[in-house]
Amino acid sequence: MEKRNLTLLTDLYELTMMQGYFDKGQNETVIFDMFYRSNPCDGGYAICAGLEQVIEYIKNLNFTYEDIDYLRSLNIFSEGFLNYLSGFHFTGDIYGIPEGSVIFPKEPLVKVIAPIMEAQLVETAILNIINHQSLIATKTSRVVFAANGDGIMEFGLRRAQGPDAGIYGARAAMIGGCVGTSNVLAGQAFDVPVSGTHAHSWIMSFKDEYTAFKHYSDIYPNNCILLVDTYDTLKSGVPNAIRVFQEMKNAGITLSRYGIRLDSGDLAYLSKEARKLLDLAGFEDAIISASNDLDEYLLHDLKMQDAKITSWGVGTNLITSKDCPSFGGVYKLAAIQNEAGDFVPKIKISENSTKITNPGNKTIYRIYEKESGKIKADLITFADETFDESEDLLLFDPVDTWKKTTLPGNSYYMRELLLPVFIKGECVYHSPSVMEIAKYCEEEKNTLWDETKRLFYPHQIYVDLSSKLWKVKQDLLNKLS
Amino acid sequence: MEKRNLTLLTDLYELTMMQGYFDKGQNETVIFDMFYRSNPCDGGYAICAGLEQVIEYIKNLNFTYEDIDYLRSLNIFSEGFLNYLSGFHFTGDIYGIPEGSVIFPKEPLVKVIAPIMEAQLVETAILNIINHQSLIATKTSRVVFAANGDGIMEFGLRRAQGPDAGIYGARAAMIGGCVGTSNVLAGQAFDVPVSGTHAHSWIMSFKDEYTAFKHYSDIYPNNCILLVDTYDTLKSGVPNAIRVFQEMKNAGITLSRYGIRLDSGDLAYLSKEARKLLDLAGFEDAIISASNDLDEYLLHDLKMQDAKITSWGVGTNLITSKDCPSFGGVYKLAAIQNEAGDFVPKIKISENSTKITNPGNKTIYRIYEKESGKIKADLITFADETFDESEDLLLFDPVDTWKKTTLPGNSYYMRELLLPVFIKGECVYHSPSVMEIAKYCEEEKNTLWDETKRLFYPHQIYVDLSSKLWKVKQDLLNKLS
Numbered sequence: 001m002e003k004r005n006l007t008l009l010t011d012l013y014e015l016t017m018m019q020g021y022f023d024k025g026q027n028e029t030v031i032f033d034m035f036y037r038s039n040p041c042d043g044g045y046a047i048c049a050g051l052e053q054v055i056e057y058i059k060n061l062n063f064t065y066e067d068i069d070y071l072r073s074l075n076i077f078s079e080g081f082l083n084y085l086s087g088f089h090f091t092g093d094i095y096g097i098p099e100g101s102v103i104f105p106k107e108p109l110v111k112v113i114a115p116i117m118e119a120q121l122v123e124t125a126i127l128n129i130i131n132h133q134s135l136i137a138t139k140t141s142r143v144v145f146a147a148n149g150d151g152i153m154e155f156g157l158r159r160a161q162g163p164d165a166g167i168y169g170a171r172a173a174m175i176g177g178c179v180g181t182s183n184v185l186a187g188q189a190f191d192v193p194v195s196g197t198h199a200h201s202w203i204m205s206f207k208d209e210y211t212a213f214k215h216y217s218d219i220y221p222n223n224c225i226l227l228v229d230t231y232d233t234l235k236s237g238v239p240n241a242i243r244v245f246q247e248m249k250n251a252g253i254t255l256s257r258y259g260i261r262l263d264s265g266d267l268a269y270l271s272k273e274a275r276k277l278l279d280l281a282g283f284e285d286a287i288i289s290a291s292n293d294l295d296e297y298l299l300h301d302l303k304m305q306d307a308k309i310t311s312w313g314v315g316t317n318l319i320t321s322k323d324c325p326s327f328g329g330v331y332k333l334a335a336i337q338n339e340a341g342d343f344v345p346k347i348k349i350s351e352n353s354t355k356i357t358n359p360g361n362k363t364i365y366r367i368y369e370k371e372s373g374k375i376k377a378d379l380i381t382f383a384d385e386t387f388d389e390s391e392d393l394l395l396f397d398p399v400d401t402w403k404k405t406t407l408p409g410n411s412y413y414m415r416e417l418l419l420p421v422f423i424k425g426e427c428v429y430h431s432p433s434v435m436e437i438a439k440y441c442e443e444e445k446n447t448l449w450d451e452t453k454r455l456f457y458p459h460q461i462y463v464d465l466s467s468k469l470w471k472v473k474q475d476l477l478n479k480l481s
Numbered sequence: 482m483e484k485r486n487l488t489l490l491t492d493l494y495e496l497t498m499m500q501g502y503f504d505k506g507q508n509e510t511v512i513f514d515m516f517y518r519s520n521p522c523d524g525g526y527a528i529c530a531g532l533e534q535v536i537e538y539i540k541n542l543n544f545t546y547e548d549i550d551y552l553r554s555l556n557i558f559s560e561g562f563l564n565y566l567s568g569f570h571f572t573g574d575i576y577g578i579p580e581g582s583v584i585f586p587k588e589p590l591v592k593v594i595a596p597i598m599e600a601q602l603v604e605t606a607i608l609n610i611i612n613h614q615s616l617i618a619t620k621t622s623r624v625v626f627a628a629n630g631d632g633i634m635e636f637g638l639r640r641a642q643g644p645d646a647g648i649y650g651a652r653a654a655m656i657g658g659c660v661g662t663s664n665v666l667a668g669q670a671f672d673v674p675v676s677g678t679h680a681h682s683w684i685m686s687f688k689d690e691y692t693a694f695k696h697y698s699d700i701y702p703n704n705c706i707l708l709v710d711t712y713d714t715l716k717s718g719v720p721n722a723i724r725v726f727q728e729m730k731n732a733g734i735t736l737s738r739y740g741i742r743l744d745s746g747d748l749a750y751l752s753k754e755a756r757k758l759l760d761l762a763g764f765e766d767a768i769i770s771a772s773n774d775l776d777e778y779l780l781h782d783l784k785m786q787d788a789k790i791t792s793w794g795v796g797t798n799l800i801t802s803k804d805c806p807s808f809g810g811v812y813k814l815a816a817i818q819n820e821a822g823d824f825v826p827k828i829k830i831s832e833n834s835t836k837i838t839n840p841g842n843k844t845i846y847r848i849y850e851k852e853s854g855k856i857k858a859d860l861i862t863f864a865d866e867t868f869d870e871s872e873d874l875l876l877f878d879p880v881d882t883w884k885k886t887t888l889p890g891n892s893y894y895m896r897e898l899l900l901p902v903f904i905k906g907e908c909v910y911h912s913p914s915v916m917e918i919a920k921y922c923e924e925e926k927n928t929l930w931d932e933t934k935r936l937f938y939p940h941q942i943y944v945d946l947s948s949k950l951w952k953v954k955q956d957l958l959n960k961l962s
Contacts, residue, residue: 009664158608161613166609194555197497205507231830325806
């Protein structure tokens with residue numbers, strides 16, 4: 001994405017609104033929040049990802065001659081506005097939560113402070129990028145949790161929703177905890193481990209399965225994972241694999257990384273039977289890996305049933321987040337700067353009370369229990385509020401306000417989540433490498449209680465509002481209704 | 482995609498297998514079929530799409546110096562093989578079913594005839610591209626069917642799985658029957674209609690809703706669709722919209738395309754109430770459009786409940802095909818050329834009998850009922866079989882072979898579906914424009930019986946095998962089991 005100009009990757013209404021503001025000479029500075037409303041897959045958290053691509057997108061924003069010509073051809077834009085666009089670049093501030101962070105609903109993941117025309121243009125691409133990568137990072141973290149320490153490989157490129165979904169999906173999967181991807185382009189672009197062995201077609205292209213295995217072991221003796229289900233897993237595949245491993249051993253080859261891959265049938269049964277056959281032949285350290293329509297639920301069950309698999313290739317269900325293929329992030333106006341330079345909070349009402357937005361210029365504090373280092377709650381506050389960790393902290397549910405708790409001073413500590421990314425149009429943030437982000441994400445996940453990581457009916461972390469923010473919100477609601 | 486080099490958009494195992502063949506000096510010509518196993522969303526058919534992007538991908542295939550350097554850095558490829566890759570280009574034949582065609586399970590949508598190293602490399606990208614676009618074109622055709630003549634706009638870019646999913650998803654949505662997209666980049670790239678008006682933020686950025694509407698109508702009097710649900714749809718939004726329409730009328734403006742958009746709440750109830758208010762005010766021709774988590778099922782129900790909506794914006798559920806976010810296409814070896822130049826059929830067995838492949842060099846004939854022009858069945862045959870439409874045609878189910886039917890001579894006609902796309906590495910196919918493909922797709926859908934287009938439990942079209950192909954398949958199965 002670093003070289004792609006995605007300036008026109010926007011909904012037409014962003015441009016029609018921009019022209020509206022242009023015509024009215026109205027370009028006050030505003031604040032938009034990007035946030036999401038509920039965790040994917042009924043989970044207890046999400047992982048944010050995609051900020052690096054948002055940065056590249058913002059840096060590359062400019063309307064080429066071809067873009068201007070195309071917009072002119074639509075016959076809805078004035079020459080004055082097109083002239084403005086031809087000189088467009090982003091001049092605002094952007095704050096973001098670092099990639100790989102654990103996040104919760106209703107928290108601003110990205111906060112854009114910019115003249116309204118600029119803030120409006122970037123809505124669609126920011127949503128597209130963050131929604132996609134956060135979805136896949138979150139899904140991956142669930143699959144990794146289910147695997148309970150086993151390595152997960154990302155194998156989904158062929159079923160991803162287009163090239164980018166494969167490429168950036170692999171990036172997000174690495175952030176979420178995969179140990180590698182089959183996607184070579186993603187490996188090149190993000191310097192992450194790639195892996196892969198052979199397909200059924202390899203087996204079928206030789207006169208028989210043994211010959212196919214034998215040739216493979218000749219070429220790749222140090223990474224010899226043989227696919228055993230082309231004809232019959234237990235009657236043909238595993239015995240032929242054992243024969244080849246034995247021949248390698250007899251030839252004095254040190255078997256380092258070797259084993260089998262199962263890609264069909266019942267993986268619990270087949271892996272146990274294959275394990276017995278391999279062990280009996282003296283190949284106790286042969287790896288048994290598996291693929292075939294895996295997701296966190298099946299993986300969880302296979303582990304419960306003591307499947308003898310230690311390496312998992314996960315494809316379609318991870319790269320599309322099959323049971324929940326969209327993240328649902330939105331981008332909402334939170335405040336407008338008045339002539340005095342103050343941000344006036346704005347709110348969007350909705351028939352559905354969970355869709356009511358949080359007004360104002362906000363930030364987020366994560367509150368950790370000092371003893372365990374685990375997350376106690378998140379607190380959304382106005383950006384200029386300050387807190388003293390030595391004082392008691394009152395937390396209350398913003399909807400059911402009678403649900404309260406007070407954290408004694410010095411029993412907790414706080415960390416601000418939003419960091420400056422662009423200031424006055426200049427990028428001030430250096431994106432870590434994908435593997436650095438993955439490491440940070442691992443640490444982030446360690447701040448979650450196991451109860452929150454659970455796949456089914458997890459404990460939900462509270463995201464509260466500061467008293468001051470809650471009051472401003474209530475006042476706005478009372479005024480509007 | 483026309484300028485992007487996606488050569489490394491492949492699974493690593495394609496390259497490790499290629500090196501395996503390279504090392505063995507084994508590069509015989511083979512045939513791979515790309516096909517899918519079941520219709521998305523339990524439907525009765527699918528729509529194929531993506532061939533143009535496959536053509537661009539194949540034309541652009543080449544390993545750059547950077548690509549070779551990257552592959553070298555993996556320490557698994559020999560210099561001899563890397564040298565071969567640096568001169569790589571595609572030299573084979575590709576046959577494909579034209580985009581926008583109605584397709585059924587198990588039919589080869591793309592057939593690749595090439596030296597095995599080349600045929601193997603292109604697997605992943607072909608699957609990625611065709612799987613994605615066919616999925617979205619199919620989903621769109623279902624939504625369009627549910628809308629029963631109303632126009633469907635594609636609004637999903639912000640929830641698409643990355644930029645390409647938005648861009649090529651919009652392309653596929655236009656093929657499947659959308660009348661336009663909000664995605665400006667897709668509009669530019671594929672010369673398809675774009676549309677859009679304004680967001681809630683437009684309303685919120687003015688001192689009140691009326692002022693926001695008024696300003697919008699000043700700028701866009703000819704396309705004035707006002708979003709009425711920011712504060713209260715029936716108490717505030719619709720009355721303010723009517724006030725603005727009345728003022729436009731009073732000012733002598735001819736109201737051409739105007740109306741309201743609903744984006745939350747119960748769309749059946751709100752649209753009926755809004756229709757009453759608009760009609761009462763003399764705005765019988767005001768459009769009522771709607772968005773908000775629509776899919777074919779909700780749209781079908783809203784139409785059944787006589788919702789007064791004639792224009793629909795469909796986002797997330799279409800662009801991700803939410804209830805079925807992957808198409809499931811696969812790419813399987815079907816034949817290997819022997820030294821005499823004949824294609825020897827190959828088959829993959831599976832524990833699951835529906836996963837057994839169809840062997841050999843095949844083509845597909847579509848059989849139409851002469852009287853109605855509707856599809857009677859599809860027939861997969863060897864590529865060199867010929868048929869005489871004046872003779873009786875026996876069709877039988879390839880699994881339940883006792884299910885038979887004989888079509889009397891001259892009561893049917895046949896059409897071959899696969900067309901040459903590349904011959905000896907040269908592209909021989911000219912892709913129509915997206916709007917031409919969309920028109921062709923409309924004609925294609927007219928060859929389906931209504932029973933097959935039904936959203937729930939549709940009638941399934943038979944895809945049969947020729948007697949000759951069925952016999953060869955049985956012989957191979959008997960030999961292997």
